[in-house]
Amino acid sequence: MSDDEIDLKALSDDDLVGQMHDDLYDGLKDEIAEAVMILLDRGWEPYKVLTVALVEGMRIVGIDFRDGILFVPEVLQSANAMKGGMTILRPLLAETGAPRVGKMVIGTVKGDIHDIGKNLVTMMMEGAGFEVIDIGINNPVENYLAAIEEHQPDILGMSALLTTTMPYMKVVVEAMKEKGIRDDYVVMVGGAPLNEEFAMAVGADAYCADAAVTVDMAQEIMKRRHNQRGADPRPA
Amino acid sequence: MSGGEGAVMAPTTQIDLSIDDDAEFKAELKSDGAARALVIACGALAREIVDFRAMNDFIHLDITCLPAKLHNRPQLIPQAVGDKIRANKGKYHSIYVAYGDCGTGGTLDKVLEEEGVDRIGGPHCYAFYTGQSAFEAITDDDPTSFFLTDYMVRHFDRLIIEGLGLDRFPELRDDYFGNYTNVIYIAQTRDADLEAKAEAAAERLGLGYIYRHVGFGELEAFLETAAASSDKG
Numbered sequence: 001m002s003d004d005e006i007d008l009k010a011l012s013d014d015d016l017v018g019q020m021h022d023d024l025y026d027g028l029k030d031e032i033a034e035a036v037m038i039l040l041d042r043g044w045e046p047y048k049v050l051t052v053a054l055v056e057g058m059r060i061v062g063i064d065f066r067d068g069i070l071f072v073p074e075v076l077q078s079a080n081a082m083k084g085g086m087t088i089l090r091p092l093l094a095e096t097g098a099p100r101v102g103k104m105v106i107g108t109v110k111g112d113i114h115d116i117g118k119n120l121v122t123m124m125m126e127g128a129g130f131e132v133i134d135i136g137i138n139n140p141v142e143n144y145l146a147a148i149e150e151h152q153p154d155i156l157g158m159s160a161l162l163t164t165t166m167p168y169m170k171v172v173v174e175a176m177k178e179k180g181i182r183d184d185y186v187v188m189v190g191g192a193p194l195n196e197e198f199a200m201a202v203g204a205d206a207y208c209a210d211a212a213v214t215v216d217m218a219q220e221i222m223k224r225r226h227n228q229r230g231a232d233p234r235p236a
Numbered sequence: 237m238s239g240g241e242g243a244v245m246a247p248t249t250q251i252d253l254s255i256d257d258d259a260e261f262k263a264e265l266k267s268d269g270a271a272r273a274l275v276i277a278c279g280a281l282a283r284e285i286v287d288f289r290a291m292n293d294f295i296h297l298d299i300t301c302l303p304a305k306l307h308n309r310p311q312l313i314p315q316a317v318g319d320k321i322r323a324n325k326g327k328y329h330s331i332y333v334a335y336g337d338c339g340t341g342g343t344l345d346k347v348l349e350e351e352g353v354d355r356i357g358g359p360h361c362y363a364f365y366t367g368q369s370a371f372e373a374i375t376d377d378d379p380t381s382f383f384l385t386d387y388m389v390r391h392f393d394r395l396i397i398e399g400l401g402l403d404r405f406p407e408l409r410d411d412y413f414g415n416y417t418n419v420i421y422i423a424q425t426r427d428a429d430l431e432a433k434a435e436a437a438a439e440r441l442g443l444g445y446i447y448r449h450v451g452f453g454e455l456e457a458f459l460e461t462a463a464a465s466s467d468k469g
């Protein structure tokens with residue numbers, strides 16, 4: 001260790017978490033992995049490490065990206081640092097019975113191979129306790145239908161960054177209607193050129209401008225779903 | 237193409253389009269009051285439009301550009317184009333906009349509709365250079381190509397390597413280009429130096445290389461219409 005490097009082990013829990021937020025901001029993958037191990041050694045629940053240290057750190061990154069202070073390369077570095085931490089936590093989360101908020105299938109639509117935003121959404125949704133099945137890029141309607149059938153998610157997410165590919169979302173929604181399954185799922189859409197009006201026009205339930213909004217809205221939707229099911233005399 | 241050598245050019249202001257010069261990003265070509273039509277263009281098209289104008293002696297066509305870097309913040313384009321239109325409306329008989337939708341998700345078209353101004357058709361420059369249907373044919377078949385125009389080849393290091401932060405973080409290569417197979421250089425001009433540069437760019441990105449000379453594509457007819465409207469006055 002060089003002289004100006006901080007000894008993470010010497011920091012109090014609070015200072016270490018603050019340092020992790022800084023290190024995530026700076027995209028320091030090794031430091032994040034080390035700090036995650038330290039917190040686990042100190043007896044932190046994996047779920048607490050995830051939410052308090054990692055998710056909160058990425059939330060700050062997301063705000064500065066939205067406000068034009070950080071740019072795509074920096075966000076990718078931060079995301080990769082967080083991914084390193086998630087790799088350590090994921091198996092532990094499963095073992096320790098961390099809360100499962102809901103399930104989402106997500107993919108970029110046919111003709112489009114932009115995936116940075118989709119990957120961020122996936123990561124932040126996982127961080128918030130969702131199980132996310134990422135079906136990747138360039139997905140024709142058949143892929144979405146097959147993934148829905150196989151995984152029975154609560155939410156279907158579609159991403160598009162091209163004005164030429166965003167109308168494809170309607171193709172998927174229409175196919176769901178045709179099969180009579182549209183209302184069994186919540187359809188969320190996103191990607192830079194989209195807006196609320198467009199989302200409504202393609203028949204989606206929600207448009208989200210970024211990953212943080214997506215998480216908030218998904219949590220809200222899940223709460224509503226549970227309440228509805230609770231009030232519904234038929235078995236869920 | 238019309239026009240010939242030795243045609244008399246109207247006096248012009250500010251034309252410095254040397255390669256790697258910032259002027260390319262904010263070019264302005266004005267014929268000092270003689271022109272009746274103005275083209276408002278993306279800086280990424282500046283040099284091509286200026287060259288095309290010179291080749292065809294479209295001396296009555298003025299050109300003004302917005303910074304090419306708006307590309308990466310398309311949400312700013314509609315307002316910037318709208319402001320340019322309003323600043324020039326009284327001065328010209330007609331105004332044309334050389335921008336694709338460019339990822340504005342239809343909001344640029346809303347502004348243009350309000351202002352009663354036409355733009356070149358299509359979603360982005362790659363499509364109107366290649367021709368809309370030819371572009372669709374390439375991408376429908378296989379969407380895993382990354383397109384380079386002359387402009388992008390000239391400024392590859394600045395736009396792609398530095399712009400995406402690959403100089404600072406080379407490890408991000410897969411995050412950006414992991415899904416891609418080929419670079420397709422859709423060339424506006426036949427230029428051996430640019431071809432060599434484009435091939436080196438593909439190699440730098442770890443992608444295959446395909447060359448296609450497409451010329452100015454639909455931009456040609458668009459500029460001819462604009463020039464004709466100016467001459468008609």
Ligand code: B12
Nearest residue numbers: 113114115116117157159162163190191192210211339383
């Ligand atoms: C980075 C980038 C690329 C990278 C993509 C790398 C990758 N692996 O994805 C590279 C350089 C490879 C690339 C390629 C191309 N690109 Co590009 N690209 C961009 C750029 C600059 C940023 C996109 C991005 O990643 N943003 C960062 C992320 C974090 O933001 P985001 O995607 O918006 O995601 C957030 C929200 O939208 C939301 N969200 C996203 N998805 C979802 C899904 C759900 C369900 C929800 C709820 C929310 C949600 O949450 C995310 C996180 O906060 C945009 C311009 C811009 N600023 O939008 C152009 C842009 C989208 N590209 C464009 C173009 C034209 C292309 C190419 C055709 C260019 C070429 N030379 O070939 C190819 C396309 C190939 C293809 N078939 O897909 C145009 C589109 C124009 C148009 N009319 O549609 C743009 C607008 C640039 C421009 N002005 O010309 N591109």
